Amino acid sequence: MNQPMPSSPQGEFQLHALTGEPSGLSVFAQPSRTDGTFATDSRGRPTVRKVHLKPATPPPRQRPNGLVTDREWTWLASAKRRWDTVVKQLGDATRAWEVCAALAAAGCGVLQCAFARGAVQHPPQWWIPDPALAARQRSTAAGRRDRRNTLETEAAALSEQLTDTWPGAAASLGRPLGGAQLLWVVRAARDLAGEVSHDGIRAFVQAHHPADDKAREDLPLLLRDNGWEEEALRKLGVDRSPYIGVGGPIKANFGTRELDWTGWPGPHDIRLPHDAEIELRCDQGTEQMAVIENRQAAETICDLYPEMPVIWCRGHHSDRVLAAIAQAAANCQRVLICTDADLGGLRIAERLFERLHSITTTVILDVGEREHEPGRAFSVQVLEQLARYRTSPAPIRDFAAALEHRGHAVTQEALVKRTLQAAMRRPHLSDTPA
Incomplete structure (x- = not known):
């Protein structure tokens, strides 16, 4: 290293002019003790074993457009991930590095690497999302679970209500459907139980999701695939003459x-x-x-x-x-x-x-x-x-x-x-x- 280390640092500090320092990211030495201090060598210098790669000045945290899918984003933003699992999730080591480096540059997290012989060691050891981002993802996941539980409770009640007259529709409410699918099946079952009829599939979608009238225009296929009776679709009004x-x-x-x-x-x-x-x-x-x-x-x-x-x-x-x-x-x-x-x-x-x-x-x-x-x-x-x-x-x-x-x-x-x-x-x- 080309610069002296602090004699007794408290918390992380930046290292400069290192071998293996990535373009666009800076290298920050990480404390080796839980109290935020560093172990020292025989000369009293802080011993650096691990470093974080991130911008020198934290930017406003923002997800880069088009970099990852929603599924990948949720996975990366929700928890600390070992590097081998990141590579597996993103397909290969090259893409894993490009994605995580871009996320780190955007303030969404840091890459943790080993540090030895005055150089950053590659590949990284961990991807660590920003703590506030991870907390928000966990909160979002908890909200989704609560909404899912509420939806499943309503689905069970509707299934019991419909089982005598529309057994196929009733059975669909107990199937292992994804959240969006279950939501639309419950909406359809709610209207069927309430004897609400619509003037075609688009009218049904607009009644339930007016902001996006193409949101579930494949609803008849979804209902048929899950055992709904043809007469139930006609009664609901989503099977008009095509x-x-x-x-x-x-x-x-x-x-x-x-x-x-x-x-x-x-x-x-x-x-x-x-x-x-x-x-x-x-x-x-x-x-x-x-x-x-x-x-x-x-x-x-x-x-x-x-x-x-x-x-x-x-x-x-x-x-x-x-x-x-x-x-x-x-x-x-x-x-x-x-x-x-x-x-x-x-x-x-x-x-x-x-x-x-x-x-x-x-x-x-x-x-x-x-x-x-x-x-x-x-x-x-x-x-x-x-x-x-x-x-x-x-x-x-x-x-x-x-x-x-x-x-x-x-x-x-x-x-x-x-x-x-x-x-x-x-x-x-x-x-x-x-």
Whole structure:
């Protein structure tokens, strides 16, 4: 070291011009005794065994944007972590160092390293979050537990109330659901028990979460997956007659009447009734058809490629919608599925793939593979849902893995357009079934 140490320091002190000193962070010697003092050598100099890496001047504590997922942030901010567990959590040693160094520079914690022979030793020993940050995370976790307990208590009461009339809905309230899922199932059960009906899924969502009307538009799928009766969904009003948008050379047959959408600017909304069937049909040998979640992107593709059949449908696909899409796909050589790159888009792609891959070549496109601005970071609950797809068929598993690795949603309209255009220029794009 190039500077004298304090003779009898109390508490940490800064060291300068050291071997191994990281760029952007300073090195602070840490006391070796619990009373904040240092052991000394034979010459009475403080003995330094460990150091903390942090800014020389503490900055305002702030989480860096886009650095880590919500799940990773919660883990790092909540407790002291051994370095080998940090590396495992963040994937590799390089990313672990980059992330923790950036967090330390932002005032969110410190890196603890061993100190020997006048040099900082690497790799670090510990990641230590800022004490105030860790306390806040623990308080937040305690609040979540309290809210979860309250929700589970209400779920149990609703289950008992519904068990005679709606046993499937009642049983769903006892399933091991994530916090967000349980909240929406309880909201649905509360309305079902109170005989409250809504004018469609969006009206239901707006009644419970007006600040975000797309918050749970996949609610019918969630309820069905957890055993709700179809009649219960109809009584609740979240299973209204579905709409589907069609554009390009697609014919629609309803009874003896036929509509040919060839040459019309699309997509055009068709309501599929409960008590009758509308058949969709493409010409035999049609090269490809696109199924798109984003409405504006569907309109753009219809304008750019009027010779290609296009189907637009968002949110949960009812069996009637899936049947109509399968009818149209039957005469096509391949179908391009292009959804938002988020959990909802993954579920849409999964339903479509399950129905179509045995009929025709089915390609799932990931708009997030193209250069983009990161969208909203996935919550811990979303990441847990994505992890459940690791045993799914290859195309769904790969799409879910890409979403999980990316850690944020991608929903830009322009990306949908570019992704579809790139796929359409590859006529020999391989099939993707498992």
